[in-house]
Amino acid sequence: MKFKTSQLIVTTLLLCPALVLAHGVSNADQEILNNGGLFSYIYVGAKHMLTGYDHLLFLTGVIFYLNGFKDIITFISIFTIGHCITLIGATYLGVKADEHLIDAVIALSVFYKGFENLGGFKKLQIKSPNLLFMVFIFGLIHGFGLSTRLQSFDVGTNQFLAKIISFNIGVELGQIIALIPIVIIITQWKKRKSFEAFYKSANTYLIIAGIGLFIYQLYNYFGTP
Amino acid sequence: MKNKVIPLLCFFLLCSHDMYVKMDTFFLEPNKKSVIDLYNGTFEKSENNIDRNRMLDASLLGNGTRYSISDDQWTEKDSITKLHFTTGSAGTWVAGVSTKPRNIEMDADAFNKYLKHDGVLDMLEYRRSNNLLKEDAVEKYSKHVKAIFQVGDKKTNDWSTALGYPIEFIPKSNPYEVNTGDTLQVQLIKDDKPLANQLVYADYKPAKDGHTHTNQEHTHNNENHSHDKASHFHDGKTHSHDDSTNANNEEHMHTSGQTLRTDDKGIVTLKLTADGIWYLRTINLVTTEEAGLTHESNWATLTFEVRHSHDDNDHAHTDKHEQADEMPSYFYWIGSILLIIILFFWFNHKK
Numbered sequence: 001m002k003f004k005t006s007q008l009i010v011t012t013l014l015l016c017p018a019l020v021l022a023h024g025v026s027n028a029d030q031e032i033l034n035n036g037g038l039f040s041y042i043y044v045g046a047k048h049m050l051t052g053y054d055h056l057l058f059l060t061g062v063i064f065y066l067n068g069f070k071d072i073i074t075f076i077s078i079f080t081i082g083h084c085i086t087l088i089g090a091t092y093l094g095v096k097a098d099e100h101l102i103d104a105v106i107a108l109s110v111f112y113k114g115f116e117n118l119g120g121f122k123k124l125q126i127k128s129p130n131l132l133f134m135v136f137i138f139g140l141i142h143g144f145g146l147s148t149r150l151q152s153f154d155v156g157t158n159q160f161l162a163k164i165i166s167f168n169i170g171v172e173l174g175q176i177i178a179l180i181p182i183v184i185i186i187t188q189w190k191k192r193k194s195f196e197a198f199y200k201s202a203n204t205y206l207i208i209a210g211i212g213l214f215i216y217q218l219y220n221y222f223g224t225p
Numbered sequence: 226m227k228n229k230v231i232p233l234l235c236f237f238l239l240c241s242h243d244m245y246v247k248m249d250t251f252f253l254e255p256n257k258k259s260v261i262d263l264y265n266g267t268f269e270k271s272e273n274n275i276d277r278n279r280m281l282d283a284s285l286l287g288n289g290t291r292y293s294i295s296d297d298q299w300t301e302k303d304s305i306t307k308l309h310f311t312t313g314s315a316g317t318w319v320a321g322v323s324t325k326p327r328n329i330e331m332d333a334d335a336f337n338k339y340l341k342h343d344g345v346l347d348m349l350e351y352r353r354s355n356n357l358l359k360e361d362a363v364e365k366y367s368k369h370v371k372a373i374f375q376v377g378d379k380k381t382n383d384w385s386t387a388l389g390y391p392i393e394f395i396p397k398s399n400p401y402e403v404n405t406g407d408t409l410q411v412q413l414i415k416d417d418k419p420l421a422n423q424l425v426y427a428d429y430k431p432a433k434d435g436h437t438h439t440n441q442e443h444t445h446n447n448e449n450h451s452h453d454k455a456s457h458f459h460d461g462k463t464h465s466h467d468d469s470t471n472a473n474n475e476e477h478m479h480t481s482g483q484t485l486r487t488d489d490k491g492i493v494t495l496k497l498t499a500d501g502i503w504y505l506r507t508i509n510l511v512t513t514e515e516a517g518l519t520h521e522s523n524w525a526t527l528t529f530e531v532r533h534s535h536d537d538n539d540h541a542h543t544d545k546h547e548q549a550d551e552m553p554s555y556f557y558w559i560g561s562i563l564l565i566i567i568l569f570f571w572f573n574h575k576k
Contacts, residue, residue, distance in 0.1 A: 201568030
């Protein structure tokens, strides 16, 4: 064997949307927010990011593409700036979209990253867009999705901005917690011969997951006739 | 100074605070911790808390037993007064709150506007026809609100028990034995007698993924479920009656939804056109000879939840949605792991 089975399983679990049982708003979360003050918003924000597989799948795709810790910090920071802008701005201004539609666009971002990582643009002989710019744009879109989710809670009017910022802080904490093992596994695996197969399988999975999530969100949006 | 204060005061008095007993869902599990919200404002937004010493009665009624709610069961959050309690055994339960009367002075203009905005149209017409529109008012008011909720599956008859409030709504059948598309008769009782010819307003907050029944046709509008009262929700609007410190100039009506009038037996027939949390409200305002007063009002609301029937095959698609919502996480667990492992072996072998 050219790889460790345990390594594959851990990675698979990290990539697996199955960890994300509660992407939507639950009564339990609402109850936590009702009774827990600003810390509850941090908790729910972190929980949402940790269980929000679409955000993590996209970031995983970005990390796959990068070489070096400095690049990872740069791109994650740009993504973070993007989603902070729309998360705070849209929530504060009360701007929102249908959650299924925005999640469908986020699903496309997952597809996009897998497609780009596997040289999709090259094969089509199209120049791929500037990744830093795209990560910023997708950061804005993901932030809008997070904002839509936050707005589906009954947030109340007291300490409104503080609650949004607390939720945002939670999102960042959740993102850091999720990214640490993902970065470690990907960077460590790069040293192994099986990385090429891992790279292809993971990014092929991103394409499939992106398409699957896109269809799933549209199905939920249009409903059953 | 006085010139500035009086218009401001009138402002405060321009609109009223309705009171509602609300819950996220009116379907609860037996013997579980739950929360009931007491809203004072609109159905969508509570403007201020209710002090415990203002409550003349706060009760839960289930399985034939009435439980008095103690002060330490209440908390406050974001202008919402919250009742923390543990549901009892299965049954159809009632929660009720009745407040002590308070007096309020209004100049004629403010009083007329309040009557119009809150749909107390009979009194407005009385004032108009008797040339009293320029008469100031001193009104004694009190609020008496109820919710009927279902714990577990077992249906009990507590919904039909009067809590003995000065005014209250009592359904003529169990709201949890009717479904969307049905009608529900509700009787309005004042001082233990049916109150005839009283205006009652009924409206609802639609359920997510709920159903609408219009003229017997069944429609499904997913989460963006719509109906003919989109302008009803009042988030962000402020208005005041008693304690609130918020007021503004906006025209504000509390009379959306179905406008009903009680018959000789004090009964209104409500069309339950959609899944959601339904509420009825009324303000019974009469003149009084009581010293220092011109009017007395008793306010009543009743809240309950309505769901569609699952017996009808036409409604089966909601179940599909529920399945669709539940399936993916389970599906992803197995599917994603298998997929990545298969892909890994495939690419590794190919190499």
